């Protein structure tokens with residue numbers, strides 16, 4: 001059995017690699033290898049625009065909306081080459097991977113025409129306004145309210161952990177539009193401009209020293225009624241459909257980033273002699289094997305998707321597996337670095353592998369915690385009884 005991409009995809013891979021390498025060794029050299037999501041905002045916006053202009057930003061989308069109708073295999077190949085060329089995290093990723101696909105699937109024609117070109121062209125950065133202080137895993141407990149006045153909604157409430165909240169142009173917000181409703185009922189999905197007096201995004205400093213996410217306060221903020229996706233009260237369905245994109249293809253190709261990180265750990269272990277330590281050697285071998293398993297599982301998901309079958313079978317286990325693997329890699333990196341790993345790049349922040357170690361602690365939290373992933377595997381993957389709610 002050969003687990004690999006079809007040979008005719010070689011030319012596509014070369015075209016992508018050539019373009020990425022010419023850009024990231026040329027005009028965008030300064031942001032190559034950058035890991036932080038909110039540093040160098042202007043360069044990051046320019047990079048999004050360059051990807052858009054060359055039609056590499058949203059390759060899986062239909063051509064009509066700036067994409068290339070790329071197959072899932074091509075999307076994975078592009079993402080692999082992106083990581084190989086050491087492209088920075090995409091400032092536009094929430095628009096490109098979540099908001100855009102949701103608009104294509106559930107938006108009306110007017111919304112598609114007004115929003116998709118700016119996402120595809122790298123002109124609009126989006127953030128995700130789901131979590132609140134009392135609504136994380138239990139997202140249906142959202143308390144942020146929106147009331148319709150004339151042609152617009154007036155929004156009051158608070159979101160938290162909003163990645164890129166301080167730099168985003170737009171936020172997709174789940175808000176309660178039916179007073180007194182509980183759970184998933186009575187919610188609506190609104191697209192809200194961030195640059196307005198009623199929105200206050202305050203940065204939250206992380207243990208890396210950076211502030212990539214924010215708490216976002218809505219105090220009489222406005223969203224046009226025509227910028228609601230789906231019917232009023234139907235926001236839960238839209239919000240869940242959007243998460244389906246998050247748990248699908250978009251997480252597949254990060255393995256190349258992981259490979260880069262593991263290679264760096266191995267290079268340091270060779271240099272500082274830790275590679276001679278049998279326990280470190282064993283952990284490196286385990287990390288290598290784990291990455292292979294992740295790749296084969298990724299290819300399994302890929303072939304499920306190409307066959308038109310439900311991606312979910314293999315996909316359910318994917319987040320749990322990669323997040324735990326990556327957390328272990330962070331710990332291995334610190335074992336290999338030793339005391340050197342405890343020193344920040346400056347007094348204020350950690351970069352490189354220490355940054356990766358600290359950030360990896362969040363991998364088992366965002367996009368569904370480990371415990372929630374296990375609930376999903378047991379309930380949806382294995383058909384076990386649902387856990388009792390409200391206890």
Ligand SMILES: Cc1cc2nc3c(=O)[nH]c(=O)nc-3n(C[C@H](O)[C@H](O)[C@H](O)COP(=O)(O)OP(=O)(O)OC[C@H]3O[C@@H](n4cnc5c(N)ncnc54)[C@H](O)[C@@H]3O)c2cc1C
Nearest residue numbers: 128129130131136137138161162163362365366367369371
């Ligand atoms: C780096 C990072 C970026 C993020 N970016 C965003 C963003 O851009 N937009 C956004 O909206 N949110 C974002 N989040 C928030 C993220 O979605 C939430 O942190 C996550 O959903 C968990 O919610 P919580 O923090 O409220 O924890 P809680 O839901 O309070 O969970 C606390 C603990 O209880 C466990 N638990 C809760 N319910 C159950 C259950 N039913 N069964 C078993 N165990 C359970 C959890 O697993 C966890 O261990 C981000 C988080 C991080 C760490």
